Amino acid sequence: MNIRKLHFQWVLPSIVVLSTSALSQDEVFIVPSGSPFSQTVSENPDITRFYGTTELSGSFEFAWDIRDSEPLYLELKFYPNEQSQKKLPYMVGTAPPTELVVFDADIALPKLLSPELTQEIRGKSLLQKRGEATIRVKNLFTAVDCDHRAYVVTFDGVIE
Helix, strand or coil: CCHHHHHHHHHHHHHHHHHHHHHCCCCCEECCCCCCCEEECCCCCCEEEEEEEEEEEEEEEEEEEEECCEEEEEEEEEEECHHHHCCCCEECCCCCCCCEEEECHHHHHHHHCCHHHHHHHHCCCCCEEEEEEEEEEEEEEEEEECCEEEEEEEEEEEEC
């Protein structure tokens, strides 16, 4: 059998099938024009990943997740303003995300708040604090958890 013929009859169609099955997930996402994020293939079909770095402006909220009246872990959520939302990928048929879960809340805490407020939150005497900021984030992923789509980014700094 001709190797070239085998290549075109079996290898190329296999690559096309593998790449489309790896890229096709139940959800299709829109990456807005000019967005710094690009979609990548995820090893987990339930998670969609985007790589890139950008600055986002909006409000943030540090809050302890409380279970059985005990603060267990510190969460940081960021609520991008309308202009910043235009940079974020989102699922077809939905609006851009209005809430982002931010990894590295402990790292972001002293960069976003004063030393006094940082100490109060770490000491759990202050359980919640809100503010406004422009932050740099990198790498976004999204998944559905408990019938709610979450968008998660990694904290990469504060823009002053």
